[in-house]
Amino acid sequence: MFEEIIHTDTFVLLTSILLIAGVVTTKFSARLGVPALVLFIVIGMVMGSDGLGFIHFNNASTAQMIGVFALVIILFEGGLQTKWKTLRPVILPSLSLATFGVLLTSGIVASAAWFILDLGLLESLLFGAIVGSTDAAAVFAVLKDQNINERIGTTLEAESGSNDPMAVFLTVAMIELITMPDTSIISLIGTFILQMGLGVIIGFLAGKLVVKALNRINLDSSGLYPIFAIAFALLTYGVTAFMNGSGLLAVYILAIVIGNSEIAYRHSIFRFSEGFAWMMQISMFVILGLLVFPSDLFTWDVILKGLLLSFILIFVARPIAVFASTINLKYTNKELIFLSWAGLKGAVPIVLATFPLLAGIEGSQLIFNVVFFVVLTSCLIQGATITNLAEKLGLTGPKKTTPMHSLELVSLGKVNTEMIEYEIEEDSVIAGQTLLDIEFPEGAIVNAVIRYDQLITPTGNTKIKPGDFLYILTSKKSKQSLKKLLEEKKEQEVEGVEENKRI
Known part of the structure; x- marks a missing residue:
């Protein structure tokens, strides 16, 4: 009994240290010119069993569960901040990038991985699928409060918020084809269409339901409204996933509907969601940092292969996918160059890289390590230079006018x-x-x-x-x-x- 209490106390202490370190890190990330999420990962690696040894963690299943939960919260907060009037004009290019763009990126990277990693064809396609999508957590974190041109920024956010279903589908499909060779490709395509359709429909209907619920219910405390909204986001993901739909897409659609509607206690919901998303982002990237072993990651084999694949992904696959996906969609060359450079990788590829680990796919540990290295490279190179590139290309808009103030409203309870x-x-x-x-x-x-x-x-x-x-x-x-x-x-x-x- 005493040992269990000590274990619990240690867990609480370490959690508080990690969160404080994560928050302090966000303060200095801009000065260091490094995205905060990279520093979150580094904190996890340093604190892990292959670093200082404070936390021993190697459970891929737990990391995957925490990662998915965190992505739900991050997508919900990102969707709340998305304005429909700026989203509507870029829906078509965003969807093209989120589907055809991801497919093309995955195919090009898979071709390179076949030669560089010496994997089988299906395993190479699996690697390409894992790193093919633009990561919502990374994009939302890097673009937050930046004065990037509104049209381009919204295109990136919409793409990253809606391309996870494609990446998840391709990853799961490749694993099924590897573990069950008799799987029908036609049935997999039908599954993808079903997932996307259910995600959009359930997300939209759930959003309308939540708006009505928030405006009609009278709770005793204003602090309960944000929790109520977050609970619906989790419920939407769970119900959609249970029906074999895309839960992440449903959450993003739900949040867009809520964010563009008149709702009670809007300010409280937005602020709570923002803080919660930051906490989950810190937790997720620290956990993913704990999951990797630096001694396995920073070997010459992984470094050389990772750098080569990162180069192909950043300078070949992503640009080809962007230019091909936006033909005749009225984007200038400067805008397409920026969209190509801003295809950040982040938590989603690392979370997806745990899928082959849990499935026992041959070469899964190599895939995980190289994916992790590619994500680090993307965040360090692309994430640290994205704002400067926007300025040089003339794609910065007016400075965001987020007021540097807070106005706390004491709970009005049932007062109307x-x-x-x-x-x-x-x-x-x-x-x-x-x-x-x-x-x-x-x-x-x-x-x-x-x-x-x-x-x-x-x-x-x-x-x-x-x-x-x-x-x-x-x-x-x-x-x-x-x-x-x-x-x-x-x-x-x-x-x-x-x-x-x-x-």
Whole structure:
């Protein structure tokens, strides 16, 4: 009994140390010019049994389970932040990259792996499938708060959020063909179509259901709403996977629907999901770092083969896949070059590399080690230079205006009121007006105005300017009227100018 308590205390202590180290790492990653996720992996490798020996971990099954759970949370948070108005124009190229692009990348890398790794044909195709997709966790982490051109950034995020089903399908299909040679390829294609279809349908329907549930249920604490939303994300994954659909795609679709709908306690849900996603990202990459043994990874055999395959993946396979997948889709050469360079590898390939380990595939340990090395190379080379490349190619947009402030709202329990946060845009009809002139609906009160990161106490004479963040306390009854007022644009004024030009 005493030994069990000591073991539990040690686990809690080590977990706290790893999380603190991960959080501190994010602070210095930008200064070091290295993506934070690489440093998370390094922390795991250093703390592992082949490093300082503090944590002995070699359970691929547990790592896979933690990895999938973390990916659900990360995809959910990424989907919440995806704006439909910027996503809609890039759906076609994103889906093309997520399907045809992954297939083409996997095929080219598999051809190289056949010669370089001296594997069988199916095992080489398995390796290509594992590293063929762009990783959502890596892309979301690297692009977060960066002023990358909105169209290009959204294309990358949509691709990485929706290409996991293709990578998972190809990996599982290759394992089935290796372990069960009689498997029908036609049935595998049918399975893929079913997985994608169920993922989209269930994700969309679940999203609509969650929006209604969040807006109609009255919980005793505002802190329960984010947990409620996260629970639905996990439920959506579980139900979809149980029905042989793509659970990861369903979660991403679910999050997009929720993120682009009016929901109660939106600010709390978004902030909680962001923090939870960071925690899962730290945990996942540290666990994956623990799983690898540096003495096996950093051998000349793995290093040379890994570098050669990384070169082919980064400079040959990915560019060919990007240019071929976006033919006639109105992307400039500079944009295609950036999309080619930004095909980051991360947690998904490492998690997928545990599949052949658990299946007992011949050469699976070599595949895992080389995949791990390729991921490290991708993160170090591509991840560390992605922002500089965007600047040199002229693909940076306006600096993101995330306010450097926080406004905590004490739980209102069952009181029928909400706090709304809204950023005033250039063409907003209320921009330039004073609060006294704006006809807010009954029950709506402006509590705070944030301008250039400074708090302004609102009065009747306070003039609203573009870029201001308004915090408005409103009754749920007046919410729709308030939304209509805030989203009203100066269309009539623009139309009048255009009419005068015609005259």
